[in-house]
Amino acid sequence: MACICLFRLFLLLVLAALYQGKHLNPTSHLRYSRFLDPSNTVFLRWDFDYAAEIITFEIQIRTTGWVGLGITDRYTFVGSDLVVGGVLPSGNVYFSDQHLVDEDTLEEDGSQDAELLGLTEDAVYTTMRFSRPFRSCDPHDLDISSDTMRVLAAYGLDDTPKLSRERTFVKSIFLLQIVQHDDLDVPKDTIIYDLEISNFLIPEDDTTYACIFLPLPIVSQKHHIYKYEPLLVEHNETMVHHILMYACGNASVLPTGINECYGSDPAFSLCSHVIAGWAVGGLSYQFPDEAGISIGTPLDPQWVRLEVHYSNFHNLPGIYDTSGMRLFYTKHLRKYDMGVLELGISVFPIHFIPPGAESFMSYGLCKTEKFEEMNGAPIADIYVSGYLIHTHLAGRSLQAVQYRNGTQLQTICKDFSYDFNLQETRDLPHLVEIKPGDELLIECNYQTLDREFMTFGGPSTTNEMCLVFFFYYPRINISSCLGYPDIIYVTNELGEEASENPMENLMILNNVEWTPENIKKAEKACRESQQTVMVKTIDEQEENTTGWIPDIIPTPRGPCLESSGGKVEPQDKTPAGFRLPLVALLFLQGTL
The missing domain is CATH 2.60.40.1210 (Cellobiose dehydrogenase, cytochrome domain)
Structure with a gap:
């Protein structure tokens, strides 16, 4: 009996030591x-x-x-x-x-x-x-x-x-x-390839979108890009807002040199399928071990449009920059090809936000019912592993919600405390399965208390966007699925005489007296109006459908955890909240 008691006491001390060490x-x-x-x-x-x-x-x-x-x-x-x-x-x-x-x-x-x-x-x-x-x-x-x-x-x-x-x-x-990049596998045959806008003189303008068309690595067999990171010039980081890589169809006739992306030459806005992206505050991003961006096959892009968004708010002269993206690729292939799906509100002025708004919700609907038809072949379920959310200065929160057969399944991702200065690709805690026929809704919340005039959707930092990029696999031939409200319906709901020309309605809305009541009336009208959903393929084919904004059921908060800590009083160097584990207490009880 004494031996048993001594053994229990010894085991108790070992358990306590292990608990303390852990x-x-x-x-x-x-x-x-x-x-x-x-x-x-x-x-x-x-x-x-x-x-x-x-x-x-x-x-x-x-x-x-x-x-x-x-x-x-x-x-x-x-x-x-x-x-x-x-x-x-x-x-x-x-x-x-x-x-x-x-x-x-x-x-x-x-x-x-x-x-x-x-x-x-x-x-x-x-x-x-x-x-x-x-x-x-x-x-x-x-x-x-x-x-x-x-x-x-x-x-x-x-x-x-x-x-x-x-x-x-x-x-x-x-x-x-969720993922620590250093913990992921790094292929021994990794090749590094840089895409840059070299020695570019940043204009003395608030906003500049500079674009250049560059070739992807030339390889004789299929390779996978498994990681990318931004290339930034020291002291210029605060002027570079985002860097995007758009894949170009191999049949595209591409211009040369550097030019304004969305200026007088429409050729510099060719190619709209995002395959990699970085925004202010972000770091490098590595794909999960089972997927990578494919290069080297006849179906893969050979060129990209590199877009660098500069924000020179202080209108500084004589600043030269060489920014871009560094790619890491390998011939050791992953199981799947990675794709990027752009969701949210179409980036053009029909997206509007009134001035003086404490809160204004905007919605962009995606209906995947046309994906298979536009893909040109049957598609399997896709799995989302990561995401990048994006608004400009007025953005306060975003969320992406999934629906199936009219029923809300889950909130895929959210950020109710969005910071314009920290935009980074994030990993999901678990893969999210999207089936053909699912609906995806992007909700963005804005605050414009510091603005006296309407804010419209557009490329400038002082314009707005509402976008979520899903990193998923296996890749399909769909690049974007974006929605926007019926602006004629919205104009009529605000008591104005609507025009058949959508752009004229924006001028009409610009003259509305934006009281708190009218702001809420406009938000309600945008939510209740029929949405046009634009689906675009990687090779720039586009089809439209329509739909209605479903309700969002808030995700309930989980239970809170009762206090397990405590205060370390003076003269007491034992860390607060030290507790013996239950198994140790049971052994102690048996020993006593």
Whole structure:
């Protein structure tokens, strides 16, 4: 009997040690990292368990005072949650879950939902590691989601937590990244190929779309492009808004040189099938191991239109730029060819947003019922692995919703906290299956409180867009599926006499007195009007159909997680929230 008790006690100690090592090891690897300030003083590492809905942060700041990390709102620091910690001169640690009651006053939460995993200080740095639920039951804790998160970091020079502007930083980050590119397979025979606009003099205009037609790599057999990344000139990054690669049909007659994409020469707007894209704030993107962009076969493009969108808001003269896209490709083929499907609202002025709107919803419908006919052959189900969402400065949120046989299936992707300065291709947590006949709806929300005139759809940064690009496989012969509302119906619903010429109706709408009531009336009319759906193939064939905007049923929020953390009191260096696992407690009970 004594032997059994000793064995149970020994096993209990082993389990407790294993538990402690797994959850509290301050040196365990965290996959993601980012500097949060311009001078690289504040360094964040993080990782997460998607199934358990727990995220772990480690903040390292060049200070021997207090440090803090949390989540904030787009518009104000009030209500931000901030986990605060530090090491006193005596060596004791302090740590607590707090929130901002005004712009610079911290108050401790009634519920302590952050769990301390490590807190150290040396002569240069203070480093704090902790975990917290994606969504706790504390109303003072902001949810961690797949939306753009505005991460708040702050620190002080002593151990009195108080915010100061010069030591407070906010950075937009996709915290719940799904794939770590370094973890994916890199073929040993990788070949690198650069596509660039060389030594281009950026015009002294707010917006310029510069285009050039360039050949893809010449290969004697099929290859797959499995990764791409932007090529940016140092100090010019703030002027490059996006870079897109459009595949060109092999029968196209293409112009030479660099010119305005959507200017007087229509040849420079040829080729509309996006195959790769980068936008401001983004990084490189690598496709999943089972798919890549095909090159080298008779069905594959041999040329691309490289489009670089410049935003020279300060009208700076004499700036030369060489931007573009770097491709990584291999002859070791993946199982599927990757395709890109463009969804949303057709980019032309029938898409309008009134001035002075706190919120204005726009919708673009896609009906896939014509995909098989336009593909020219039966098509299988396609699987979406990643996406890129895109609006301009007025955009506040986007979502893509899937319907089948008139029933809403799911929200495929969303960002209810969109940031124009962080546009990056994101991976889905799981593949999304789209069947022929499904409907896809893109919803965009805009705010124009700072505008006195109508905002129309268009290429300029001060115009608007509402687009989602799906990266999917296996590839089919469809490049885009875009919708737009019946502008004649909308004009009549606003009490104006509509013209048969759609563009004339835009001039009529421009003269409407945009009161809050008229703004909501216009939003309702756009939503209730019949949509024209334009479906285009990779080889530029186009057909139209019509449809109606279905209702969107909001996705219910999951249950919150009860507090599992606690506060580390002075004189107590044991990290907060330490708990023995249930199996250890059972063994302890048996031993006693």
